Amino acid sequence: MKIFIRLFLFACLSAHSLAQTHFNVLVYHHVSENSPASTSVSPAKFREHLQFFKDNQFPVIALDEALSAVVQNKTLPKNAIAITFDDAYRSIYHNAFPLLTEFDYPFTIFAATDPIDQKFADMLTWDQLREMKQAGVIIANHSRDHGYLVRHRSLDELWLAQTRLNIEYAQQRLIDELGNDIPNWFAYPYGEFSHSLQALISEMGYVGFAQHSGGVNSASNFTALPRFAAAGIYANTKTLKTKIESVPMPIDESNLSDMLTDNKQPRFHAILTDMSDMNSTVNCFVDGQWQDTVWTGQQSFELVSTEPLSQGRHRYNCTSPSKTLDAFYWYSKPWLIQTKE
Template sequence: MLLKVRCGIVIGVLSASMMSQAQDYLPVLQYHHVSATSPKSTSVTPEQFTEHMDYLKTAGFQVVDLRSALDDLKDNIALPEKAVAITFDDAYRNIYKAGFPILKERSFPFTIFINTEPVERQSRSFLTWDQMKEMKASGGAFANHTISHPYMLRKNEGESDSAWLGRMTNEVDTVEGLLVEKLGSSPKMMAYPYGESNITIRNMMKEKGLMAFGQQSGVVSADSDFENLPRFPASGAYAKLSTLKTKLNSKPMPIASIKTGGDFATDKPVSLNLTFKQGKYRLKDLVCYVSGQGKAELDWLSDSEVVATASRPFDIGRGRINCTMPDNSGRQYYWYSNVWIRSEANEGYISEKS
């Protein structure tokens, strides 16, 4: 009996120790090109990518398989301490030539979201199915980025809402079929081209069992919208290791509810209403930044509810508000971001109500 009690105590101590080292959130890095000659805005050089991957290794980050980690978070299963996931968009061949050897050497799993039209026509700038098979054998996963990389919320001229939705359904279903046919399986994940989606597209993802990513920054947790997940861009202007370190050490903002006013911005300044969970947080240190405008105005409606408002309307295109707040230790930051689309009438965007 005494032995059982002692064993129970040991198991309890070990469990507590393991939980203290566990993590209930996941930063996800987003890359495109790994090249010194591709567009700088969406590229890291091989040297920069090596620096990033070396930092993950030496700083003790645990690079995890993305889909498995998302499943665990959704089921409230703890991830390893300092878990992180690596992703790429667009299936560029330079990922295979310059990025894959670096990942393979370190045994890092990774996910590439592929648009299949250039792959199928055998563009020399894009991956081949054989290259993908080789990468899959060494920890690579390949997921959905549509056939043709369209703006998913834009209708063709004269196209009805139902015809648009049918076209978007085909963009998704065709890639899912090719992943199974060519690679044997699909991880059932999606990255929206340009990060754009609306409630109709997100409902489609849910019905098809696909987890999906936008292009807002932030950290994934069990509270995230699994049809519109955040990632941290790590290319171009975001490739500096100093700023990447802050993002890798970020936590999900402790938010109980969010009001954004919808996916589309108008000719009025956008606002973001955040209600925080119960707890002791450094709410007085919350700062929200509006893309291209600086700090948002913060209006505290109560001790736990704030409205962040832009100073002026967004320009045409995509705009965002990023909010950060230090945790009680001051060593990590809570992070939340939201993106809006401000469209022009001639761009053919689907109605906000569709």
């Protein structure tokens, strides 16, 4: 019955063109007042978010339904979002789960399995995960040990073989504890990935999730799907609204440079595949600082940081206003700079 109503709603929404072919994913970690501020929202703030989604008609849908809709080129409700949590902290059970149940919002937890097996006080227990899974929560893979999978020797075959074992071990632990229906999804620890890791994920038949911002549609790179951070400095509902309403910028992802680079001023060369609804104005930011872009063709532009960037993670973000929607096209290119010592 519930499915029938959902399908009926879908049909109505499509008929009124309140539909779209993309969705945005939000990522949270802790829902607590006693955890690191940069990766936390308080329970009160989290309730405010859920109420905000409800009041603004931002439908919260299950990640598996959202993914299969974009893969099959089906429409999704306008401003659809999926909620995810990384790391499996215990505050999800105590503070987030009751609120999400109250709002009847589906969600996904990406869990690293060793900290759960080691029974750390901060982490969910297998019993809590089982209870939430029984209630419909999706539990997926965030590695065995939450290691830096790209740091050190990521191009070395032995390292990749170990990484494969790491992911397979975590998947088996999830299956052993929670049942066979664990999706083949993998959230990269720290949102760090590389071409060789993406190739591994793809070969293993997994969908990869990262932590740079942006939306998901059928043209997305399924080895590193973006997610919008919704905690810490990103918890403000005004900025969250802009992100939820944003549309993935149509950029050809087939030849993008590796996230892992030894170049401190990495070059982002973007080829736009469809500019019909886009202004020829693209505003780009390097780690939040506006920076000039250079158009290299009618449908291509380039961005290079004017300052050398430090070792570690950085982001280039680009937005452009839509001509027809009250929304921005959005794209983020993450970098992981590791210079050869």
